[in-house]
């Protein structure tokens with residue numbers, strides 16, 4: 001049985017899945033600047049989750065939004081002297097590239113806020129009709145005092161929320177904790193027409209309105225980083241309960257932990273942002289995925305270059321182990337260990353430990369059993385979205401190619417000459433029964449985009465993709 005930690009109840013709860021339809025909404029990016037490691041973590045850990053649900057035969061409906069209008073997008077596009085749409089489009093493309101490189105499943109629907117303005121306006125109207133919002137000088141606001149369960153999701157105290165709220169001189173809200181549903185446009189800002197005045201949607205209302213429009217009044221899982229619990233998800237919940245008081249809105253709130261650098265939270269205000277693409281280019285999507293797999297999704301995860309190098313080495317052990325196998329569910333024990341770990345709040349670090357134990361024990365097994373373990377390990381990793389492809393996004397330079405062959409004391413002249421020498425060295429290791437070194441060479445050469453094909457009576461061949 002699948003057990004997951006629900007941020008609303010603050011407890012591990014058994015999940016009842018109706019396999020016919022599992023509705024998932026994941027808060028996507030505000031497309032104002034390039035994706036960082038934290039965005040990578042959120043997309044990959046929930047990708048593990050969605051892939052696991054699919055493995056359990058669930059018919060998943062997965063929606064992830066794009067916030068393409070927001071104060072920061074307006075400010076940044078003005079600084080860059082471009083239209084806000086242009087910045088949003090450019091950054092959204094960067095996110096798409098990153099998701100693809102990390103092999104994250106494409107959502108069934110990926111709505112943009114600006115495409116749902118009518119739905120957002122109708123939703124605000126519904127809240128005002130219920131007397132849970134008001135119009136003031138600067139915009140339309142949610143009246144938090146009218147919602148008795150406010151702060152139940154985050155568990156925050158009202159006075160800490162108030163003291164954490166920036167008080168603006170122009171603030172014309174009834175209470176500091178009230179939040180904007182619709183912001184009236186200032187001079188020169190983009191706007192849409194509304195009965196209350198020209199403006200743009202607040203951040204929180206877009207998710208409530210798009211969830212409602214696309215997935216309906218109730219969903220199974222609402223996911224996002226735990227930095228979204230307050231205020232974003234708290235406010236989404238308030239809006240949705242205001243508009244539809246008889247509905248639960250979300251069955252399970254799932255939140256992933258943050259990325260830390262030397263114990264400090266990675267954030268723009270700390271000035272320690274790590275750009276995702278830099279690491280994808282250097283290590284490839286699989287290694288990044290494996291790094292994320294090493295921490296349980298709710299825990300904070302430390303990030304450093306050393307940890308990525310370590311992930312690369314460990315992942316290579318797995319990919320070496322399964323290199324010649326076809327992914328198949330052959331070993332029942334290993335499969336039930338897989339399910340046990342995933343059912344335990346997606347305990348992926350435990351899963352890695354179990355897999356390594358099996359891999360280590362397997363060295364003593366006879367060939368048939370060993371092959372079954374290999375096939376099953378590969379099967380599990382493919383379920384979790386690993387491709388076992390080398391870093392295909394990276395173009396290999398001549399310098400890198402030379403450097404690669406130099407490690408084997410081969411002077412590079414052409415790929416043909418260097419590979420012929422490389423295969424000779426490898427064959428020597430095979431003859432001397434140094435199979436581990438030979439296997440490693442076969443994996444290593446994938447780094448420069450060369451795949452060694454199975455040996456046959458004509459000898460070993462290779463191809464260069």
Ligand SMILES: [Zn+2]
Pocket residue numbers: 026027028207232
């Ligand atoms: Zn959201």
